[in-house]
Amino acid sequence: WTCPAAMRAPMEALVAGAVATAAAGAEVMRNLDEVVESGFAGPEQARMRGLIEEVQRLEDVADGLEADLHAQVFASEDELGAVGVVLWLKLLELVGDLADYAKKSCNRLRLLVAS
Numbered sequence: 001w002t003c004p005a006a007m008r009a010p011m012e013a014l015v016a017g018a019v020a021t022a023a024a025g026a027e028v029m030r031n032l033d034e035v036v037e038s039g040f041a042g043p044e045q046a047r048m049r050g051l052i053e054e055v056q057r058l059e060d061v062a063d064g065l066e067a068d069l070h071a072q073v074f075a076s077e078d079e080l081g082a083v084g085v086v087l088w089l090k091l092l093e094l095v096g097d098l099a100d101y102a103k104k105s106c107n108r109l110r111l112l113v114a115s
Helices: 005-030 032-037 043-075 077-114
Strands: none
Touching: 005 032, 005 043, 005 077, 032 043, 043 077
């Protein structure tokens, strides 16, 4: 089971984007203690908002890459076969979930920081 040549570079970009989003989300979590110590105010809160916005931006990019790959999977249906299409779609969903979970976590933290 191999990646079709036309999908290789976009798939690598999606994986890199999802990993970058997760890493940015981890950075938000690492800085949470500073915001708590500051009483959810001051420059730490502003910095946290900026980090959260970056996670959202990265996740939006990953979503776009995932949508493009969905189209490529269906365009490659003859080459992949029915089972291949289903497996590729599941793989795209799992990779996309990595970025989605980082964004969801950061959205919840934004509510906490905004309070």
